Every structure is written in structure tokens, then in C-alpha cells.
Amino acid sequence: MSDLTANPAVVTTAHRGTATAPPEFLFDVVAAVENWPQFFSAAVHAEYLEVGDGTDVVRRWFLTPEEGQVVVRTARRHLDRAALRITLEDIEPQAPRTASRVEWLFTKSASGSNVEVVHELTLADDTTDEAYAAAVADLERNAAAQLDAVLDQGNRRELLDQLVLSFEDPLFVAGRAEDAYEVLNEADKWPERIAHVARLTMTEDEPGIQFFDMDTQAPDGVPHSTRSVRVCLAPRLIVYKQIKLPPLLDAHTGHWRFTPTPEGIIVAARHTVTIKPSALAILGEGTTIQDARNYLRNVLSANSMKNLQLSKAFAEDRARG
Incomplete structure (x- = not known):
């Protein structure tokens, strides 16, 4: 499930789903960014640049929809295991982005877990209509794919082992x-x-x-x-x-x-x-x-x-x- 709101500067998209695994398991799936390349189709590599108590800096390499291209993004993460919340904020957004924030939230449900991922993307004022549409499409595609991959791991965790x-x-x-x-x-x-x-x-x-x-x-x-x-x-x-x-x-x-x-x-x-x-x-x-x-x-x-x-x-x- 997805909600999308946008104005000329900010794009916000929310995707939600459910899985049979407990929320703590799903929190760990998202937190283990080094495993993303195995389960997220666009992810190629990830490294920790800084590691702290609940806060770190990660660099991630992603495939783009264009054949033969990779983008690199570096983000500061906050991992709140007590609240089952993970947030990422880009440190050096690449044009036309001027800011990018992602929040993952995991809650218990009767059958397992509810998962919500919210992306907030700020684009430069001079972003062209074509670049704006491409950024929104890219955001929607990646957010949906990431959520699907997390839910799949939650629903198939014993088989995936x-x-x-x-x-x-x-x-x-x-x-x-x-x-x-x-x-x-x-x-x-x-x-x-x-x-x-x-x-x-x-x-x-x-x-x-x-x-x-x-x-x-x-x-x-x-x-x-x-x-x-x-x-x-x-x-x-x-x-x-x-x-x-x-x-x-x-x-x-x-x-x-x-x-x-x-x-x-x-x-x-x-x-x-x-x-x-x-x-x-x-x-x-x-x-x-x-x-x-x-x-x-x-x-x-x-x-x-x-x-x-x-x-x-x-x-x-x-x-x-």
C-alpha cells in the first residue's frame, strides 16, 4: 500500500505492509544494511563509515533504472530499537535532490507485524519537470521494492535460512x-x-x-x-x-x-x-x-x-x- 503527496519542492511517499515475522526481526533485517545487496534488487554494496551507539554513517551503492549506471549515497542513520524505528538522512544529496530522509517503523499486529516506510525528498527549485517526474518515479519504485523485499524476508524467514x-x-x-x-x-x-x-x-x-x-x-x-x-x-x-x-x-x-x-x-x-x-x-x-x-x-x-x-x-x- 502506498500514499504519495507532492508539491513543487517536497515529495513524500509512504508504503505500508504486513508480515508474519515479529517486528524485532524486521527491524534487524533493515538495520543489517550489509545484507541489502542479497535481497534488494537495486542494492549493490554497503559499508559503514562510522559506527556509534545507535547512530552510524553508511555508504550505499545502488543500480539506477538506466542500464550500466550506479549511484552512491551516504546517510547518517539513527537506530532506535526500543521504538522499533530506523531513520536515514542523506549527508551529501545529489542533484536534483537537496535533502532526503527515510523512516522505517515496525509495530506488532495480531498476525505478526505492520511495516511502514516513509520517504521525504526535497528537490531544488530549478528542477525541470522531466527531472521531477523521474525523481518521483524512482522514489516510488525503490520504496516499493525495498518494502516488498523486507516483507518477503519476514514471511519466508525459515525457508530463507x-x-x-x-x-x-x-x-x-x-x-x-x-x-x-x-x-x-x-x-x-x-x-x-x-x-x-x-x-x-x-x-x-x-x-x-x-x-x-x-x-x-x-x-x-x-x-x-x-x-x-x-x-x-x-x-x-x-x-x-x-x-x-x-x-x-x-x-x-x-x-x-x-x-x-x-x-x-x-x-x-x-x-x-x-x-x-x-x-x-x-x-x-x-x-x-x-x-x-x-x-x-x-x-x-x-x-x-x-x-x-x-x-x-x-x-x-x-x-x-
Whole structure:
């Protein structure tokens, strides 16, 4: 359910819904901004810039409706668990925005919880009609999608515990983070360097924001075509999100993290996937969720280790001079 009011300067939209989960659970879902990319279709990455007692600063990367674009927003959050209320205020709004505020409120109901999310957006006085209409449409679309994602987690929380698989594979590298990072950042060269990558076309119109289409082959010979967006934060982190998925998955996010140690670095590959229950038969009649988890853990880890070994060899060759 949505209410929308607007004047030439301020747009306010309210969306409401219900879920079977308790409000405390839903509060935690929204508060865990680092998990948004797995469940919110537009979210790509989130980081905490400041962490305090009930107040923090978070930076979030979002896909825009325009193909191949990402926007970055930084907000100060106030988390009031006693009142089950979360508010966010943009620190540096991007034109045509001059201010942006979001409030989430969770209350108990007879069947679980009521959830309300209110967005208030202030636009510059000289905003064109076209930019105004685009801002309102973007606000409505994102608010509705975010609320739907929160309610879905609340209504499917027990099933999602089974459907979501997350793991990390680390590898020690006797070299520099900058060198290990370089070879994984250069995804356009993977078909020459990594056996399971058959084709990859990449664009990087904005430094550090990459979009690419890739054809790969799993260890069992099954081909996959995917499209991904990556946020590259040299030399410490490369985050990715698949935006065109293989049939078995509803979501796939992950990262490569480069952590210095006194002896070298640890390069860690993380995968988080959400299994699509209706697609289990792709792996054979009678396939269970656990079967799919086992399959994905094996396939994704095997491919990750190839990338990690490439990064290790490249960095250690550089270190040897």
C-alpha cells in the first residue's frame, strides 16, 4: 500500500505492509544494511563509515533504472530499537535532490507485524519537470521494492535460512595486495587467463564501476551466461552482484577481499547465493535444497579457487621480481 503527496519542492511517499515475522526481526533485517545487496534488487554494496551507539554513517551503492549506471549515497542513520524505528538522512544529496530522509517503523499486529516506510525528498527549485517526474518515479519504485523485499524476508524467514548459502574461501599470497588486486580487477582479460571463462565483455564508464557479461563452464560441463556489476575499491576489495542469473539462483553476490598480513596478504573469495526452489529439478528429479547447496558449494568454490590461484601466481611472480 502506498500514499504519495507532492508539491513543487517536497515529495513524500509512504508504503505500508504486513508480515508474519515479529517486528524485532524486521527491524534487524533493515538495520543489517550489509545484507541489502542479497535481497534488494537495486542494492549493490554497503559499508559503514562510522559506527556509534545507535547512530552510524553508511555508504550505499545502488543500480539506477538506466542500464550500466550506479549511484552512491551516504546517510547518517539513527537506530532506535526500543521504538522499533530506523531513520536515514542523506549527508551529501545529489542533484536534483537537496535533502532526503527515510523512516522505517515496525509495530506488532495480531498476525505478526505492520511495516511502514516513509520517504521525504526535497528537490531544488530549478528542477525541470522531466527531472521531477523521474525523481518521483524512482522514489516510488525503490520504496516499493525495498518494502516488498523486507516483507518477503519476514514471511519466508525459515525457508530463507535453508535457501541462502554463504561461504568464504581464503588463500595466502606471498606478495602485495596491489598486485593480487590487479589481476582480479582486470576481468576483461579473464578469458585469456582462466580456463572456465569462455567469453567476457566489460564496460567501465566510471572508474571502479564495472559491468560485464560472461560465459563460463562449471566443472560438470554445464555452461552459464551471467551479467554482473562490480564495485572495485583498490586495493582492498572488489564487490560483485549478478544482475542476470543462472536458472538455479534468485540472487548471487560476493567479493574478493585483500587483507595485508606481516608475511603477505590473505585473498578471500566470498559467495552468497539464494537458491530458487522452483528450479531444483535442473539438477535432476528429486533434487533437494541440501543437494543444491552441496552442488553450489562445490562448483562456486572450485571456480573461486582458480581465480585465487591466478591472483596468487601473479602477485608472487611480481614479488620475486
